[in-house]
Amino acid sequence: EAQVTQNPRYLITVTGKKLTVTCSQNMNHEYMSWYRQDPGLGLRQIYYSMNVEVTDKGDVPEGYKVSRKEKRNFPLILESPSPNQTSLYFCASSLYRGKQETQYFGPGTRLLVL
Amino acid sequence: GNSVTQMEGPVTLSEEAFLTINCTYTATGYPSLFWYVQYPGEGLQLLLKATKADDKGSNKGFEATYRKETTSFHLEKGSVQVSDSAVYFCALSLNTGNQFYFGTGTSLTVIP
Numbered sequence: 525e526a527q528v529t530q531n532p533r534y535l536i537t538v539t540g541k542k543l544t545v546t547c548s549q550n551m552n553h554e555y556m557s558w559y560r561q562d563p564g565l566g567l568r569q570i571y572y573s574m575n576v577e578v579t580d581k582g583d584v585p586e587g588y589k590v591s592r593k594e595k596r597n598f599p600l601i602l603e604s605p606s607p608n609q610t611s612l613y614f615c616a617s618s619l620y621r622g623k624q625e626t627q628y629f630g631p632g633t634r635l636l637v638l
Numbered sequence: 639g640n641s642v643t644q645m646e647g648p649v650t651l652s653e654e655a656f657l658t659i660n661c662t663y664t665a666t667g668y669p670s671l672f673w674y675v676q677y678p679g680e681g682l683q684l685l686l687k688a689t690k691a692d693d694k695g696s697n698k699g700f701e702a703t704y705r706k707e708t709t710s711f712h713l714e715k716g717s718v719q720v721s722d723s724a725v726y727f728c729a730l731s732l733n734t735g736n737q738f739y740f741g742t743g744t745s746l747t748v749i750p
Contacts, residue, residue, distance in 0.1 A: 528681070557738070559740075564742055565742060566642075566644075566727060566740040566741050566742040566743050567682075567727065567729075567740035567743075568740070569737055569738055569739075572736055572737070574736065580736065582737060583737070583739075614681055614682065616681075616682075621734075621736060623669060623670040623689070623731040623732060623733055623734070624670045624687070624689040624731070625731075626672075626684045626687065627682075627684070627738070628683075629674075629681030629682040629683065630681050631679075631680060631681045632680075632681055
């Protein structure tokens with residue numbers, strides 16, 4: 525089944541403790557992206573990747589890192605999480621970069637930073 | 639800057655009522671426009687899209703027309719069902735295709 529998977533689905537952590545949220549897609553997509561969803565703000569793009577080893581900042585990259593060493597994986601790294609990073613995170617992918625491309629979303633990761 | 643503005647929710651309708659969710663945008667160039675739907679506990683999935691002015695996207699009885707003159711992409715459905723209850727997001731993608739901008743989402747509840 526074609527899908528985008530994220531792990532973990534739920535995570536509670538404490539301020540300053542490094543964490544990684546994994547994202548994997550099995551559709552051979554070139555483009556991948558991370559979003560955070562907050563009430564009243566909708567989805568905001570954190571980082572995106574156009575292909576292996578090619579990443580760039582979205583609208584809200586502060587406090588986050590990403591890497592794209594393999595085509596299928598695009599982990600989101602929070603090196604020193606803070607409470608304002610408590611949010612619902614979505615990974616998405618599309619076949620190519622392009623304004624008409626449909627994005628396929630993962631099920632989301634709900635993060636609470638205490 | 640680039641942005642998407644959606645009508646405030648939540649919206650509650652009776653089954654078979656007519657639905658309109660307003661969406662307007664601000665963007666440089668000629669973006670593509672999308673409506674995504676999020677069912678409870680799930681990720682977003684594409685509902686419909688339009689890639690150029692005057693295009694109409696349609697799917698599952700939903701429609702939206704890309705209006706460049708009014709910078710709008712309003713979502714409509716003639717007769718909603720209980721199963722349409724979800725959060726609807728309007729979004730745009732710029733010419734580069736790298737960045738996407740989403741509205742705040744509109745929650746729809748359809749009651750029998």
